[in-house]
Amino acid sequence: MKIQSLSKFKIPLNFRSRSLFIVQLWRFVNAIFFSKSPQLMYGWRRFLLRSFGAKIGKSAIIRPSVRITYPWKLSVGDYAWIGDYVDLYTLGDITIGRNAVVSQKSYLCTGSHDYASENFDIYQKPIVIEDGAWIATDVYIAPGVTIGRGAVIGARSSVFKNMPSGMICIGSPALPVKKRVLKHS
Amino acid sequence: MKIQSLSKFKIPLNFRSRSLFIVQLWRFVNAIFFSKSPQLMYGWRRFLLRSFGAKIGKSAIIRPSVRITYPWKLSVGDYAWIGDYVDLYTLGDITIGRNAVVSQKSYLCTGSHDYASENFDIYQKPIVIEDGAWIATDVYIAPGVTIGRGAVIGARSSVFKNMPSGMICIGSPALPVKKRVLKHS
Amino acid sequence: MKIQSLSKFKIPLNFRSRSLFIVQLWRFVNAIFFSKSPQLMYGWRRFLLRSFGAKIGKSAIIRPSVRITYPWKLSVGDYAWIGDYVDLYTLGDITIGRNAVVSQKSYLCTGSHDYASENFDIYQKPIVIEDGAWIATDVYIAPGVTIGRGAVIGARSSVFKNMPSGMICIGSPALPVKKRVLKHS
Numbered sequence: 001m002k003i004q005s006l007s008k009f010k011i012p013l014n015f016r017s018r019s020l021f022i023v024q025l026w027r028f029v030n031a032i033f034f035s036k037s038p039q040l041m042y043g044w045r046r047f048l049l050r051s052f053g054a055k056i057g058k059s060a061i062i063r064p065s066v067r068i069t070y071p072w073k074l075s076v077g078d079y080a081w082i083g084d085y086v087d088l089y090t091l092g093d094i095t096i097g098r099n100a101v102v103s104q105k106s107y108l109c110t111g112s113h114d115y116a117s118e119n120f121d122i123y124q125k126p127i128v129i130e131d132g133a134w135i136a137t138d139v140y141i142a143p144g145v146t147i148g149r150g151a152v153i154g155a156r157s158s159v160f161k162n163m164p165s166g167m168i169c170i171g172s173p174a175l176p177v178k179k180r181v182l183k184h185s
Numbered sequence: 186m187k188i189q190s191l192s193k194f195k196i197p198l199n200f201r202s203r204s205l206f207i208v209q210l211w212r213f214v215n216a217i218f219f220s221k222s223p224q225l226m227y228g229w230r231r232f233l234l235r236s237f238g239a240k241i242g243k244s245a246i247i248r249p250s251v252r253i254t255y256p257w258k259l260s261v262g263d264y265a266w267i268g269d270y271v272d273l274y275t276l277g278d279i280t281i282g283r284n285a286v287v288s289q290k291s292y293l294c295t296g297s298h299d300y301a302s303e304n305f306d307i308y309q310k311p312i313v314i315e316d317g318a319w320i321a322t323d324v325y326i327a328p329g330v331t332i333g334r335g336a337v338i339g340a341r342s343s344v345f346k347n348m349p350s351g352m353i354c355i356g357s358p359a360l361p362v363k364k365r366v367l368k369h370s
Numbered sequence: 371m372k373i374q375s376l377s378k379f380k381i382p383l384n385f386r387s388r389s390l391f392i393v394q395l396w397r398f399v400n401a402i403f404f405s406k407s408p409q410l411m412y413g414w415r416r417f418l419l420r421s422f423g424a425k426i427g428k429s430a431i432i433r434p435s436v437r438i439t440y441p442w443k444l445s446v447g448d449y450a451w452i453g454d455y456v457d458l459y460t461l462g463d464i465t466i467g468r469n470a471v472v473s474q475k476s477y478l479c480t481g482s483h484d485y486a487s488e489n490f491d492i493y494q495k496p497i498v499i500e501d502g503a504w505i506a507t508d509v510y511i512a513p514g515v516t517i518g519r520g521a522v523i524g525a526r527s528s529v530f531k532n533m534p535s536g537m538i539c540i541g542s543p544a545l546p547v548k549k550r551v552l553k554h555s
Contacts, residue, residue, distance in 0.1 A: 001536050002552050003502025003520045006449040006469045007429065027409075039212070059192065079191040087475075099191050101305065105272075105292070107475070109507060115522045115538070116553045120471070120504075132188025134305075137294060138325060140508060140526045150188045152300045156325045156343040156357065158526040166186050168300070172357060172526060172542060182187050183301045224397070244377065264376040284376045286490065290457075290477070317373025319490075322479055323510060335373045337485045341510045341528040341542065351371050353485070357542060367372050368486045 004120045011122060015091070018053075018072060026052050026071060037064045049074065057098065073110075077131065092124030092143065097131035103155075105138040112143050130165065152180055189305045196307065200276070203238075203257060211237050211256060222249045234259065242283065258295075262316065277309030277328065282316035288340075290323040297328050315350065337365055374490045381492065385461070388423075388442060396422050396441060407434045419444065427468065443480075447501065462494030462513065467501035473525075475508040482513050500535065522550055 016023055034048050045064065046056045053072030056062075061081045066088065068074055073090040076082065077098035084104040088094050091111030096102060108129075114121045125144035129135060132150040140158040147153060148165030158172035167176035201208055219233050230249065231241045238257030241247075246266045251273065253259055258275040261267065262283035269289040273279050276296030281287060293314075299306040310329030314320060317335040325343040332338060333350030343357035352361035386393055404418050415434065416426045423442030426432075431451040436458065438444055443460040446452065447468035454474040458464050461481030466472060478499075484491040495514035499505060502520040510528040517523060518535030528542035537546035 001520050004469055004471075004504070004552070006451065006471070081191065089474075099189055101189075101191070101298075104274075107508065109525070112506070112525075113471075113504070115504060115550060118552055118554075134189070134298070134300060136297070138292065142525060150186050155294070155297075155327060180300060182189070182303055184303075266376060284374055286374075286376070286483075289459075319374070319483070319485060321482070323477065335371050340479070340482075340512060365485060367374070367488055369488075 002118075004115075005118060006120055008119045009122075010119070015122070015124070016070060018070065022052075023070070030068070035064055039064060063104075083137070091122075093126040094129075095126070096129045097133065097149070099132045100129045100134070102129065102135045103137040103139075106135050106141070107139070108135075108141045110143050150180060151176075187303075189300075190303060191305055193304045194307075195304070200307070200309070201255060203255065207237075208255070215253070220249055224249060248289075268322070276307075278311040279314075280311070281314045282318065282334070284317045285314045285319070287314065287320045288322040288324075291320050291326070292324070293320075293326045295328050335365060336361075372488075374485075375488060376490055378489045379492075380489070385492070385494070386440060388440065392422075393440070400438070405434055409434060433474075453507070461492075463496040464499075465496070466499045467503065467519070469502045470499045470504070472499065472505045473507040473509075476505050476511070477509070478505075478511045480513050520550060521546075 034045055037044055042061055045062050049056050049071045055075040057076055057078035059079050060076045063084045065084045066082050066086045068088045069090045073093045074088060075095045077096060079099050080096050081101045086102050087107040089109045094108055108127050110127050111124045127141055128146040130149040133147045134152045136153060136155040138156045139153050142160045145159055146162045148163055150166045151163050152168045153159055153174055154170035157170050157174040159174040163169045164176055166180050168178050168180050169176045219230055222229055227246055230247050234241050234256045240260040242261055242263035244264050245261045248269045250269045251267050251271045253273045254275045258278045259273060260280045264284050265281050266286045271287050272292040274294045274296060279293055293312050295312050296309045312326055313331040315334040318332045319337045321338055321340040323341045324338050327345045330344055331347045333348055335351045336348050337353045338344055338359055339355035342355050342359040344359040348354045349361055351365050353363050353365050354361045404415055407414055412431055415432050419426050419441045425445040427446055427448035429449050430446045433454045435454045436452050436456045438458045439460045443463045444458060445465045449469050450466050451471045456472050457477040459479045459481060464478055478497050480497050481494045497511055498516040500519040503517045504522045506523055506525040508526050509523050512530045515529055516532045518533055520536045521533050522538045523529060523544055524540035527540050527544040529544040533539045534546055536550050538548050538550050539546045
């Protein structure tokens with residue numbers, strides 16, 4: 001049986017959308033200033049991310065332990081939360097809506113490989129978390145997935161397909177199981 | 186469809202059971218003295234945790250890479266083990282019994298949110314791991330769960346309900362599958 | 371019900387295959403030189419691993435965030451890749467073939483405990499990833515498992531049994547679901 005050959009693997013031209021110099025600069029700024037900033041300095045981290053081309057909304061709460069591969073491919077809406085140790089693997093674009101929550105340890109993965117290609121070609125597909133959705137803790141979201149407005153993805157789920165708006169979705173692979181109903185207060 | 190509004194989210198009064206000053210002091214002590222201590226200094230880490238109000242039994246083995254949110258909500262019995270990169274997310278109380286084992290990368294999560302509330306209310310529920318139970322590697326335990334005496338939770342399982350004493354339990358969601366029988370030696 | 375007693379737990383003689391001095395030396399070298407090396411210094415990390423007895427093939431790509439318990443129990447083939455935050459828990463031998471890929475956050479675990487033993491005896495079983503196989507992101511591989519030549523293990527899967535050559539395998543527990551066919555280019 002023939003197997004993949006990695007010696008001829010190549011990253012496609014402009015895959016990162018920025019020069020290697022900017023990529024290295026972000027890694028340095030992240031290591032020294034972003035990841036080591038005290039938890040309460042949310043404004044400082046929004047400023048750093050915007051400086052590298054991220055679109056970050058008003059009062060968005062992003063913890064210092066969040067890992068962001070390329071900030072220029074990230075968009076976070078007003079009042080959204082990104083919890084501790086979340087991994088935003090932005091080979092492709094990640095868009096997180098207003099009032100959306102991505103809880104700690106969740107992993108949004110926009111990159112993968114074509115396992116049928118001889119040189120293990122890399123590709124990226126965007127991820128969208130719509131307004132008011134909640135990705136609970138330690139959830140995996142696969143490349144190309146959209147999570148609908150106000151949906152809830154239960155803790156430890158793995159999501160490989162789009163999930164509909166306003167539904168509670170759980171499991172691996174995640175499936176919608178019931179409606180989310182907001183109480184009147 | 187109406188969605189959650191995070192701009193009015195509030196942590197309930199006394200949710201942390203200590204002042205923000207003590208919380209920050211623990212974060213500092215953890216970063217400098219606990220998480221960077223050499224692996225063999227088990228006595229030193231027991232001392233640090235007890236200084237912050239944790240109940241830690243005789244000879245309990247706790248690795249430096251263990252993450253403990255609020256030590257004053259943690260109780261660990263004699264001879265218990267807590268492995269590398271275990272996450273003890275103690276928004277609520279976590280009680281780990283005598284001779285119990287929590288293996289590396291497991292994640293005990295006592296906090297969550299009410300997804301039906303308009304302001305995404307936070308809550309906490311305690312977790313109890315009874316004497317002699319074994320939480321194998323990379324297991325998730327949800328808020329409010331009790332693992333019975335001597336039970337085994339298999340590697341990579343996710344536990345959302347109480348598990349009975351003396352049973353081997355596996356899967357996501359975890360289910361009891363057979364009795365645990367100790368050999369005579 | 372009788373429970374395990376950890377006070378008499380003992381690591382078997384020569385379980386680590388090296389003296390505690392060498393183990394500590396590796397931990398130090400890892401903390402200072404390996405884990406903090408810039409991403410592009412692949413040759414330097416191959417040199418460090420070989421100095422501690424690992425067999426590392428030509429052009430093998432190993433990221434600085436990879437965790438390797440005992441390098442002298444690791445073998446990596448030519449052109450193989452080990453991604454970010456991969457955990458190679460080498461209590462037993464881990465062998466990764468030529469042109470094989472272990473993607474980020476995956477966890478190869480060669481050690482466990484006999485839950486039927488009164489003193490919670492530890493054991494190790496080797497893991498083998500054959501040539502050209504791809505372990506996708508955040509996969510768990512249990513002690514004793516062999517992944518066949520050219521097989522693909524899907525993202526977030528958990529593997530508890532040997533997987534056959536040339537098959538796409540997914541789920542928890544992982545099962546083979548279809549053939550992998552390489553396109554002609």
